[in-house]
Amino acid sequence: MTGRIFNNRYQITERIGIGGMAEVYQAQDNVLGRRVAVKVMLPQYASDAAFAQRFRLFIGGHLEHAAGDAQQRAKDQTENAHHERRSQN
Numbered sequence: 681m682t683g684r685i686f687n688n689r690y691q692i693t694e695r696i697g698i699g700g701m702a703e704v705y706q707a708q709d710n711v712l713g714r715r716v717a718v719k720v721m722l723p724q725y726a727s728d729a730a731f732a733q734r735f736r737l738f739i740g741g742h743l744e745h746a747a748g749d750a751q752q753r754a755k756d757q758t759e760n761a762h763h764e765r766r767s768q769n
Contacts (some may be wrong), residue, residue, distance in 0.1 A: 681695065681703075681705060681720070682695075684695060685710075686707070686718060689709060689711050690707040690708070690709055690710070690718050691707055691708045691710060692705045692706075692707045692718065693705070693706045693707055693708060693715075694706050696717070698722075699722060700729075701722060701731075701735060702719045702720055702721050702722055702735070703719070703720050703722065704716070704717055704718070704719050704720075705718045705719075705720065720741060721735050725727055745749065
């Protein structure tokens with residue numbers, strides 16, 4: 681799996697763990713230029729459509745949470761920079 685690229689974006693660098701339903705890999709996000717975790721469903725579950733749907737919903741929920749956190753961090757950084765400029769004047 682190391683070296684494989686998913687979605688023309690995530691290049692797998694190493695496996696960092698395995699759980700009951702998936703393997704977790706460290707990857708390089710070639711769009712944002714940062715390290716990320718990629719969760720890959722175990723092959724024995726791929727043919728179970730109901731399981732695959734639950735897996736997608738589970739992952740999707742985590743992505744929405746992470747996106748919200750990233751938006752809040754960006755907002756906080758913008759506000760901090762604005763306050764720093766105001767205090768310098």
